[in-house]
Amino acid sequence: MVSTGVSSLDNLLGSDGYPDRSAILVVGPPGIGKEALGYWFVRSGLIQGDYCLYVTHRPVTDVLRDMKGSGISTERVPEWIASSGSSVKCDLRDATSISFNTKEAVKRNVGRRVRVATDVLSPLLVLNPLESMYNYWSQLVAELKQQDSVLFALAEDGMHPPNVLTTMEQLFDGVIEMRLYEEGLAITPLFRVKKMLGLPPLHGYFRFSVTSTGMEVVPHVH
């Protein structure tokens, strides 16, 4: 098992976190805190000595600033494939090179546990037809899972038609949904594990909060 970096989430997912050799998709609207979950996942990997790769369509400086905002020390940083500030560039118009560079970086670290976090799924889905993206991601996920790696991808809810995300969810072993829910007049940010490899269907909602000291997930009582 691979720690999520958030102890309460590790507990929720069956003591140790995400399953080995898995692909996890976190779906949520922009601004809800999906990235924070990715930062804690990467941070946990860096502490444990895993090889961590962060593939982003944003500049490295922006991601580092966000990490600091989430209370994560940037003394240890992952390897980057980013739009700027990294030796390997992330060009959204060239999806093939993103996939190739990711696989090459993972191949260079055979024998180590690998964590890949990425936020390029949604932009690529906007820029490319769904069919080609389905093939692209299924191939990437399959190749990464051949090695001891966990892929953590973020998808923007509200940016794609519903069928697009439903289709992409089929490719992933675990799907976590974060969104705002209406409860009467109140609006609450809640968290739901839609599916997770090796676990029975997890029903129920969980409240989450992202602060500068970390992230907390607790069962939500109506």
Add this chain to the structure above:
Amino acid sequence: MSIDVVGTINNGSTVLIVGILVLGIYRALGIRRGFVGGTYRSRATWSALLMLVIIISMLSNYVPVSDPNIQFIVGFVPLVALIFVILAYGDRSVLVAIETDFFHRDTLSWSRMRWVLAIYLVASIIGTVAGGFILTPEEQSSFLGTLLSDFFFFGLAGALAILTAALIVGARRSADRTLRRSILLLGLALSTLVLSIVATSFLTLDTLSYVIVYQGTGLVGIYLIYRSVMSLSPLGRVEKGEVGGSEPSTLRTATHRMVTTTSPQAPALLGPPTAIHSTNAAATRLVVRVRRDSARLRPRPSPHKSM
């Protein structure tokens, strides 16, 4: 007994509008709390502020003041605050739309246009304020006073029309579907304000047609602002059977087991263990039933043997 139709429509729609706005502020602040990202938090805050200023400017009409100078201040200051908030929020929305456009196109030359509009509005506000204090009530209703008032209101309508157009075009260009909807609805809300200013300027104050147009466009505009806030994030509905306190026993038991063995935060994570209790109760009922059934099936001593 005669009914004051105009007054009733006026007051009724004001109550309705204030109700929608209060609900909107509450929900905007709720959405704000749910966001971590700056852009969305900021939009929720601005929306709440805009709705608050609208409430203040609406209710300022009901403040009983006899002194014309104080009446001018009570009426004009909330209006100026409202204009500034609308323009600032609109400006930020256009800039966000430009930022989220893949090609970062300068919508309607907004980078230059915003300064032109700001200077024009500040000048017209200063002119109107000066006129309000310098001119007597008679002079205010003279040709010069009307010209000054028209200069302000038609200028405002023009500025809002340009802002509305920039919002609608910018929303269409934004790559972020969520923001696109929110910005578009804000643009449409401002278009009702422009329509209201232009349409009511041709109608006599406090007539039925004036009130219907004024309050009708106001209601539509306020509802669009409310929808703009609500579309800041796709909202889900919690299914009552699936909330944490009553989720299926599988997870509750599993969570209970792992948390009690691994984490000292077990009680906090678990909440009230209702499902575990209900599972135990069900198990107890099952055992009782099995015992009862087995007792029923147990061979009874034959009366013949005892004989």
